[in-house]
Amino acid sequence: MTSDMTLPLYQTLTADETALSAQVSLAGDNLQDIRRTALERFKAIGLPTLKTEEWRFTNIQRYLKEFSYEFLHSAVQVSADTVAPATIAGLDCYRIVLVNGHLETALSELPAGKGITIGALSAHTTAPGFTTWFNEQPHLASAVLAQLNTALFADGLYIELAANTVLEKPVHIVHVYTSNTPAFVQPRHLWVLNRCAAATIIETTVHPNSQAVTFANSVLETVVMENAELWHYNVQQGAENFREVHTTAAQQYKDSRYHHYNFTLPNTPFTRNNLSVALKGSHTETNLKGIYLANKHQHVDNHTFMDHIMPDCYSNELYKGVLLDSSNAVFTGKILVHQEAQKTNAFQQNNNLLLGDKADINSQPQLEIYADDVKCSHGFTAGQFSEESMFYLRSRGIGEDAAKALMVNAFSHDITNDVSIPELQQHLQDQIAGIMNN
Incomplete structure (x- = not known):
């Protein structure tokens, strides 16, 4: 070191x-x-x-x-x-x-x-x-x-x-x-x-x-x-x-x-x-959403911290990763709810697709709660494409690369579709499709 x-x-x-x-x-x-x-x-x-x-x-x-x-x-x-x-x-x-x-x-x-x-x-x-x-x-x-x-x-x-x-x-x-x-x-x-x-x-x-x-x-x-x-x-x-x-x-x-x-x-x-x-x-709303699409030996680390200090606040966090080749990623998401922050609603989710043989993810969702009247949750998933879904697409004449591109588009849809600017939404979807089709 x-x-x-x-x-x-x-x-x-x-x-x-x-x-x-x-x-x-x-x-x-x-x-x-x-x-x-x-x-x-x-x-x-x-x-x-x-x-x-x-x-x-x-x-x-x-x-x-x-x-x-x-x-x-x-x-x-x-x-x-x-x-x-x-x-x-x-x-x-x-x-x-x-x-x-x-x-x-x-x-x-x-x-x-x-x-x-x-x-x-x-x-x-x-x-x-x-x-x-x-x-x-x-x-x-x-x-x-x-x-x-x-x-x-x-x-x-x-x-x-x-x-x-x-x-x-x-x-x-x-x-x-x-x-x-x-x-x-x-x-x-x-x-x-x-x-x-x-x-x-x-x-x-x-x-x-x-x-x-x-x-x-x-x-x-x-x-x-x-x-x-x-x-x-x-x-x-x-x-x-x-x-x-x-x-x-x-x-x-x-x-x-x-x-x-x-x-x-x-x-x-x-x-x-x-x-x-x-x-x-109080009474704030916070939405944190992200997609990381990594290739080669790329290293992507997302470190988030939601600090709930006041009561009656809402936060929602969703990060999704698609890891190709030998890329690796880190996701650390911490939610801290202070004692004064009663009636907090805080949610966090990290989902990942590992599409490279040597792709890797380290995910650390964290909750630290000192209030007793809250709704908080966190979760993490990592996996590959559903074999059943891939078979369905391939059986209808769709090539493997095109099928993967469609699956990645579906995986990221609930984030890209939430983009409020149509031109930016289309730009991002085109970028993701172009990456998967190369």
Whole structure:
């Protein structure tokens, strides 16, 4: 097992205090105290190892030692042709392009109007929404890679919707990750929906094939205030030259609704998604749904945490995995119900299809309940295609590959069919079908 101390990344961060201070000061913003505190937490905890409970099935260090990553802080310009593959056919939307976390205004169409604030995070560090909510999600303090991001992020996207502001079209955020040398990038985002605001946000990624490997350690904080509603779709389109740890930390308040959908597609060797939701108001609704479709030697780790703090809240979580070839996946889903959170309804399910001879899944559904008037459940399944169903399809002249594609489409249907945007729903179904037919 690799020690922290032998990793070039860790040595860069800890060996030279002067260089470390300079690294933290690169942004030149008003967050130096927050950055230094976060860096001290990172140094105290250290990078995760297989002995770290929340990482015991994921050896992140094997991916960190692949290359001597350089910290990439400056913006990189890309062309419209680079962004074109992210287009979702027929979708009428606003488009925001971020290159390694930096806003590319020339390629973006930002919504404008009363009550809408959208722009580079670095340009809004004195905004009321930023000063109130930045780095305030309680689960970030113990997440070591989120602390590293807090210390070293260069830029990201800031969204704030004033009370009663509703975006009439979806916002499509295109993340472009590219570098000429192996790079470690730290995008940081903050989205705040104030009382009775509503938005639909789609995230997709683009990875130019000719470039060097990029490792993204991104953090997104979302705040959904009283009676606000956020639909959030994250589509992780794979590439051999990309590694990612993606942390999403959400806070919900009274009567709010938060719908998070995560789709992880093949080819990225390593993806870790950390998703936590803190329910800080009563009568909230939270829906977490995800599909991970992995191939080759791909490793996908989804780690979710539903923190039921207040009473009368509802959460529903469904993640499904399709594992091809020698891919492997990890699902860890924790539901914590505090003593004050009476009348909680919380449900969690993880289902998996193992279609590769060496495919593997480690699933850890967890319930921790301190209230006595609750309805909570969790479950896990793993298996292969039903022989009876396959025989039925084959007996009607459907080839083996086409039959498998149909079965996977049926397996994922209760998630893709729940996507509220028809164009995105069709895009996802086409992506899944194309993967299974290749």
